Amino acid sequence: MDENKSRRISIAVDMDGVLADTETHFISYYEGETGVRVDRNTLLGLPENLAFPDKTAVRRYVNTAGFFRTLPLIPGGQQAIQTLMRDFDVYIVSAAMEFPLSLYEKKLWMEEHFPFVSWKNIVFCGDKSIIGTDYLIDDHLKNLDYFRGKPLLFTASHNIHVNHHHRLNNWSEILLYFENLRNSGD
Amino acid sequence: MDENKSRRISIAVDMDGVLADTETHFISYYEGETGVRVDRNTLLGLPENLAFPDKTAVRRYVNTAGFFRTLPLIPGGQQAIQTLMRDFDVYIVSAAMEFPLSLYEKKLWMEEHFPFVSWKNIVFCGDKSIIGTDYLIDDHLKNLDYFRGKPLLFTASHNIHVNHHHRLNNWSEILLYFENLRNSGD
Numbered sequence: 001m002d003e004n005k006s007r008r009i010s011i012a013v014d015m016d017g018v019l020a021d022t023e024t025h026f027i028s029y030y031e032g033e034t035g036v037r038v039d040r041n042t043l044l045g046l047p048e049n050l051a052f053p054d055k056t057a058v059r060r061y062v063n064t065a066g067f068f069r070t071l072p073l074i075p076g077g078q079q080a081i082q083t084l085m086r087d088f089d090v091y092i093v094s095a096a097m098e099f100p101l102s103l104y105e106k107k108l109w110m111e112e113h114f115p116f117v118s119w120k121n122i123v124f125c126g127d128k129s130i131i132g133t134d135y136l137i138d139d140h141l142k143n144l145d146y147f148r149g150k151p152l153l154f155t156a157s158h159n160i161h162v163n164h165h166h167r168l169n170n171w172s173e174i175l176l177y178f179e180n181l182r183n184s185g186d
Numbered sequence: 187m188d189e190n191k192s193r194r195i196s197i198a199v200d201m202d203g204v205l206a207d208t209e210t211h212f213i214s215y216y217e218g219e220t221g222v223r224v225d226r227n228t229l230l231g232l233p234e235n236l237a238f239p240d241k242t243a244v245r246r247y248v249n250t251a252g253f254f255r256t257l258p259l260i261p262g263g264q265q266a267i268q269t270l271m272r273d274f275d276v277y278i279v280s281a282a283m284e285f286p287l288s289l290y291e292k293k294l295w296m297e298e299h300f301p302f303v304s305w306k307n308i309v310f311c312g313d314k315s316i317i318g319t320d321y322l323i324d325d326h327l328k329n330l331d332y333f334r335g336k337p338l339l340f341t342a343s344h345n346i347h348v349n350h351h352h353r354l355n356n357w358s359e360i361l362l363y364f365e366n367l368r369n370s371g372d
Contacts, residue, residue: 130277
């Protein structure tokens with residue numbers, strides 16, 4: 001076994017809501033369909049599927065061909081992943097199995113926006129409790145609460161009132177967190 | 187957290203070569219393409235991609251639409267997974283990310299043959315070293331050698347000379363192994 005590899009700290013990074021801006025995409029899709037531009041402030045603290053006036057909309061969009069392929073990027077994510085990869089084993093971990101049609105779209109999205117991430121470091125799963133990395137950066141409690149390593153909460157409108165995980169508000173804060181971690185281990 | 191769930195032993199089970207009979211499928215595809223029926227004995231101890239007279243064949247088949255969707259079953263796997271699920275957390279873990287077109291086909295194959303396995307317990311990944319289960323049943327050393335739990339080698343023609351992992355030759359032996367494990371923990 002590669003001793004260097006086995007000693008590197010590993011980080012699992014969620015896709016939707018952390019690398020991919022699902023929130024903005026939901027708002028765009030909703031406006032395109034209904035003509036109603038939902039104010040982002042009205043989404044605060046609500047589960048994504050209940051945050052829009054039409055409660056069936058979000059579930060419909062995530063089952064629409066093309067939705068996951070065309071997701072915009074969360075600012076700073078691309079550069080941050082490249083930076084983290086220098087010192088850590090970074091895995092992109094998405095609970096994609098719930099939406100089988102998204103599997104191929106998500107892989108193509110990764111190839112387009114994160115061509116520097118090997119297929120070896122991409123995981124599409126259901127229950128993330130199986131993921132054995134040291135850290136998990138995610139916006140959903142259903143993933144963070146059962147994670148066996150150190151969970152890190154990435155801020156999204158729906159999780160704004162959560163206070164039982166270490167919160168990181170954006171990719172700059174994530175980079176600072178892991179820079180401090182790396183320096184403390186030097 | 188569900189205390190019962192957190193105490194159950196977890197088992198990751200590979201798809202190709204363990205649940206799905208890739209070997210038989212390669213032989214069938216090869217015969218269909220070339221008219222040559224390859225004797226299974228000639229595959230013993232050789233890497234799958236080098237075992238057939240035309241060394242480009244296997245790589246071509248795994249990139250052919252329909253190959254993964256139509257894989258036959260390894261005998262005993264379906265019933266054994268149902269049995270194991272009574273006492274263990276069973277995850278189906280496939281290194282599918284190398285062949286993006288296979289992702290959807292593999293999910294459909296699971297739905298057809300293992301409808302009793304929840305999408306929450308299916309994982310498509312690259313490098314399996316990220317999998318944090320207690321056991322991994324797999325036919326490939328590239329997965330077993332870097333697994334952090336207890337690796338179990340499922341017999342296939344290509345791994346017949348391997349002797350550094352606990353070997354289980356078929357699904358009956360797997361069931362017996364975990365029945366003994368369960369009884370020892372009673």
